[in-house]
Amino acid sequence: MxxxxxxxxxxxxxxxxxxxxxxxxxxxxxxxxxxxxxxxxxxxxxxxxxxxxxxxxxxxxxxxxxxxxxxxxxxxxxxxxxxxxxxxxxxxxxxxxxxxxxxxxxxxxxxxxxxxxxWHRAYIATGSNMGDKKAYLDEAVEKLKNHSYCKVVKVSDYITTEPYGGVEQDVFLNGALEIKTLLYPEELLALLNRIEAEAGRERTIHWGPRTLDLDILFYDDCIIDTPALTVPHIDMQNRGFVLIPMAQIAPYHRHPVLGCTVGQLLSRLDGSLS
The missing domain is CATH 3.30.1130.10 (GTP cyclohydrolase I, C-terminal domain/NADPH-dependent 7-cyano-7-deazaguanine reductase, N-terminal domain)
Incomplete structure (x- = not known):
């Protein structure tokens, strides 16, 4: 540059x-x-x-x-x-x-x-299956927009998806967004956790119901593996509710570990399910 x-x-x-x-x-x-x-x-x-x-x-x-x-x-x-x-x-x-x-x-x-x-580019998956789901997702986007060290670049449409992980619960509303941020990965994670907590998120059941779920999918082209954070998201390639909204906003973003674009990962997942 x-x-x-x-x-x-x-x-x-x-x-x-x-x-x-x-x-x-x-x-x-x-x-x-x-x-x-x-x-x-x-x-x-x-x-x-x-x-x-x-x-x-x-x-x-x-x-x-x-x-x-x-x-x-x-x-x-x-x-x-x-x-x-x-x-x-x-x-x-x-x-x-x-x-x-x-x-x-x-x-x-x-x-x-x-x-x-x-500025760093990050992609975040959003989800909710309790209460006013759309309001929770919209509020999370607004809080990121209003944060001094974040700029929201793109927001996907929201899609309705079935629960993942085998726990019986209501259907989810899922989306994805692209941001630019001055925050380091761990700092961004802390911000997302705070926004989840403000929405009443309780971590009582693994893969259980939640008011708001915010996951870092990508952070630049970084590969991060710490006790607190794994980036790229370790299981995103198996999750249609992540790949579908991600493919809407960033179909050509390449997974730094798997070497495939988001669009290619979605095509592979669709093929495996057909």
Whole structure:
């Protein structure tokens, strides 16, 4: 992806662990790389089609003037978030914060923290088979839309499906959605669990009835296997109620383990059931 760089912008801020640093302030050097597609701007010569590095520089200056943090790790994190949320064309940013003559009691030219942060693409399966099922699914979508670090890109139609797993219960309403998020996988999982809990979700019976079920199907092309989270979803290839809505919004998304697109997985499942 194309890059727009700001190198060693000199700013003054009140960031540091020691009280004197917060009171007196000091000089910082800030370097930022914004990853964006500059093709349209290059062809049209229109600044509105790109990220204005002058505006970014002024926003960095305001950020340092209006905030005080103990750690430059926090400075870098919060600045990256602010830039990604402010500039719609920015897909990713690299932020480097240098602190010249840091108070470490030994001679040092500077210390620095450098991070990369960006938008991630995730696909989420939704389901409900208790109460007002559509209202539960709609509310989950709205909560994701309203979350500062999430953007809902696509929402599938809802489909009615039979229960999965052998537990006798009401039919499900299922769907899928695509989001862009600044949250890491475990952070996204925590958010989804919170939304489920707010909808009254109780985990008493495995594969049992639920007001709301939110599962991460894909997160970028990541393969994750931890005690808390498995991505891609371990059994999605066997679940029509997952593949049908997913195929509506992302038929060509490729499963990073199985090597097949969502559409191909659905065709295979349909073939095995015929």
């Amino acid at each position: 194309d890059k727009i760089s700001i190198d060693k912008l000199v700013v003054f801020g009140n960031h540091g662990v020691f009280e004197a640093e917060n009171m007196l302030g000091q000089k910082f050097l800030v370097s930022v790389v914004v990853y964006t597609d500059t093709r349209k701007a290059g062809l049209t010569d229109d600044l509105a089609c790109s990220v204005n590095y002058g505006d970014v520089s002024r926003d960095i200056l305001k950020f340092f003037q209006n905030n005080t943090f103990k750690l430059i790790e926090t400075v870098a994190e919060k600045l990256a978030q602010e830039l990604l949320l402010r500039y719609d064309l920015a897909e990713k940013v690299d932020v480097k914060i240098e602190k010249p003559w840091a108070p470490v009691a030994i001679p040092v030219d500077s210390v620095s923290v450098e991070i990369s942060r960006g």
